[in-house]
Amino acid sequence: DAKTTQPPSMDCAEGRAANLPCNHSTISGNEYVYWYRQIHSQGPQYIIHGLKNNETNEMASLIITEDRKSSTLILPHATLRDTAVYYCLTGTASKLTFGTGTRLQVTL
């Protein structure tokens, strides 16, 4: 599985869009990009995944660059409840590797 690189922390004002970047420059052609988040002391929660096309669901949008070497998770209107650690992962099989993620702090 390709290694991913994320900034360790980010801040976002409540109501604004949170844009979380991820680099996965060694991603292979059949590897998906996944995003999960972990609220303090809970199990991680799946957010979204994509292969080549941009994706949107009720939680977030995923923008993948054309060369697939990086992606951005967008929370369109961040709330205090979105404060969490966000993990970007890549993989082809059911076995995924979690890095240390980005700690997003949403503030008033």
Added chain:
Amino acid sequence: DGGITQSPKYLFRKEGQNVTLSCEQNLNHDAMYWYRQDPGQGLRLIYYSQIVNDFQKGDIAEGYSVSREKKESFPLTVTSAQKNPTAFYLCASSIDISRTSGRAYEQYFGPGTRLTVT
């Protein structure tokens, strides 16, 4: 409600004792996983099982053992051989969410067990 249950939420043991952490799922998922998380760190894979009666070592299997006798259950034993067993342990199961190309999986996590060994 479908989901993954882990018990207990907090567990305390003396050094040198083996301890078994419970993980049960009623989601009918084939694959199950155990992860370990240390403070401020990401998740590290201990063991995973893609089918009943079969399991594979993850990245940090030393000092741990598992069994998968039933689809619903994947207990993890932390043995006395594990040098630093104090950690947050997470169990997960996964479902195939593949669409048009490639294979994609969504993992569902339990609430975790916080083990403290003194």
